[in-house]
Amino acid sequence: MLKPFIAGTMAALGLLTFSWSMRAQxxxxxQTDETKRNWNNDPTGNRINRSxxxxxxxxxxxxxxxxxIWDATATGGVEPAGVAEHPAxxxxxxxxxxxxxxxxxxxxxxxKGVVNPLPYTPLGEAALKxxxxxxxxxxxxxxxxxxxxGNKCDPLGxxxxxxFEFRTNELVQTKNQVIFLGQxxxxxxxxxxxxxxxxxxxxxxxxxYSVGHWQDDYTFVAETMGMNEKxxxxxxxxxxxxxxxxxxxxxxVDHDTMEHTEIINDPVMYTEPWxxxxxxxxxxxxxxxxxxxxxxSPSEIQRYNEFVGDPINPQEK
Amino acid sequence: MRTKLAISALVAFGLMAVSxxxxxxxxxxxxxxxxxxxxxxxxxEWVWANPHCWLLVDAKDDADNTAHWVIxxxxxxxxxxxxxxxxxxxxxxxxxxxxxxxxNLTATGKTVGxxxxxxxxxxxxxxx
Numbered sequence: 130m131l132k133p134f135i136a137g138t139m140a141a142l143g144l145l146t147f148s149w150s151m152r153a154q155x156x157x158x159x160q161t162d163e164t165k166r167n168w169n170n171d172p173t174g175n176r177i178n179r180s181x182x183x184x185x186x187x188x189x190x191x192x193x194x195x196x197x198i199w200d201a202t203a204t205g206g207v208e209p210a211g212v213a214e215h216p217a218x219x220x221x222x223x224x225x226x227x228x229x230x231x232x233x234x235x236x237x238x239x240x241k242g243v244v245n246p247l248p249y250t251p252l253g254e255a256a257l258k259x260x261x262x263x264x265x266x267x268x269x270x271x272x273x274x275x276x277x278x279g280n281k282c283d284p285l286g287x288x289x290x291x292x293f294e295f296r297t298n299e300l301v302q303t304k305n306q307v308i309f310l311g312q313x314x315x316x317x318x319x320x321x322x323x324x325x326x327x328x329x330x331x332x333x334x335x336x337x338y339s340v341g342h343w344q345d346d347y348t349f350v351a352e353t354m355g356m357n358e359k360x361x362x363x364x365x366x367x368x369x370x371x372x373x374x375x376x377x378x379x380x381x382v383d384h385d386t387m388e389h390t391e392i393i394n395d396p397v398m399y400t401e402p403w404x405x406x407x408x409x410x411x412x413x414x415x416x417x418x419x420x421x422x423x424x425x426s427p428s429e430i431q432r433y434n435e436f437v438g439d440p441i442n443p444q445e446k
Numbered sequence: 447m448r449t450k451l452a453i454s455a456l457v458a459f460g461l462m463a464v465s466x467x468x469x470x471x472x473x474x475x476x477x478x479x480x481x482x483x484x485x486x487x488x489x490x491e492w493v494w495a496n497p498h499c500w501l502l503v504d505a506k507d508d509a510d511n512t513a514h515w516v517i518x519x520x521x522x523x524x525x526x527x528x529x530x531x532x533x534x535x536x537x538x539x540x541x542x543x544x545x546x547x548x549x550n551l552t553a554t555g556k557t558v559g560x561x562x563x564x565x566x567x568x569x570x571x572x573x574x
Contacts, residue, residue: 422523423521426495429497430497436493
């Protein structure tokens with residue numbers, strides 16, 4: 130009795146999953162009365178599991194146009210253990226899974242033994258150890274003991290805003306700018322496309338200074354520098370200096386798919402450039418898509434720590 | 447054939463499950479994920495907030511001592527698609543909640559856990 134039920138449930142889940150993946154490849158979907166113009170129709174909600182135009186091949190990518198609502202949540206853009214290409218986990222561990230949580234080995238002094246280690250300079254290694262990440266990396270500590278600037282509602286800054294909880298973002302393109310409107314912590318940044326050059330030795334900013342250009346009709350390249358040193362690179366506490374430069378490549382594969390590549394170059398902290406994202410997939414969402422709100426509220430964080438964060442580790446404070 | 451389908455569905459579901467970790471900010475290190483405790487008591491507050499929501503429940507043990515439970519959930523943005531709402535618990539509601547307990551329960555006045563499946567509100571089972 131139970132077996133057919135389990136098989137049926139699994140098959141249904143499989144179909145749901147299948148229809149989800151099919152939908153992501155489709156042309157701008159036709160909307161049913163049931164789904165169109167809903168508030169809060171976030172990808173973690175019902176929308177992404179509904180097959181709107183399953184089976185249709187995605188149309189061609191628009192020429193020189195990044196605009197749209199793009200989701201990374203379902204394609205690995207959460208990264209609780211550090212950037213996708215260099216998660217601070219041991220071989221065999223899947224960040225965020227229940228199995229990983231069971232054999233969680235947080236609190237390690239360094240990243241010795243992790244998969245795909247980073248090329249730290251001695252200064253980089255020391256800076257790493259001064260950062261106490263929470264989350265699910267090998268060095269993670271309970272939230273009350275961490276010093277992640279994001280956990281206390283400091284600005285995430287760039288590129289941390291894209292390397293943790295990338296989630297769902299709107300890109301707006303004007304004559305002179307690409308404007309990035311991010312869901313998580315309600316952040317925005319500007320990539321200038323008016324031909325200006327990067328500034329020389331500018332005062333540092335959380336998001337730095339960004340310029341971009343089209344390398345070809347479907348490939349947009351952005352360069353960013355001038356970030357302050359208060360932000361991290363990712364949720365594993367990877368450090369950067371004010372010498373950090375980040376190259377991003379936004380490549381439109383087809384109408385519904387974009388690849389995001391991000392290269393970190395900081396000779397103070399790392400002996401060579403390395404990839405944070407290597408063609409991380411972003412999926413286009415329907416044009417009526419209403420992104421749910423995720424603010425970082427200092428008073429809510431304070432209350433959270435009072436009730437949840439602090440009581441759970443009182444003797445370690 | 448059916449076995450194959452079931453296996454592929456399981457794998458696919460597994461991928462879905464790991465692709466959106468609900469407790470990404472703070473991890474699971476502070477919870478004893480092998481244990482489950484059933485909390486029966488009265489709601490005093492349901493806090494719908496970032497980074498995570500939490501439910502406050504006063505639960506009496508056999509000796510009539512009241513434990514003040516703090517039961518953590520994920521962020522509103524993560525749980526509302528599954529049907530959790532800001533108004534689903536009210537002060538005074540009688541609840542039964544399965545929780546993953548914190549590792550340091552005895553060391554703290556506030557007992558802390560995390561939602562782990564079963565939620566019953568005034569006798570009605572909540573199905574996310």
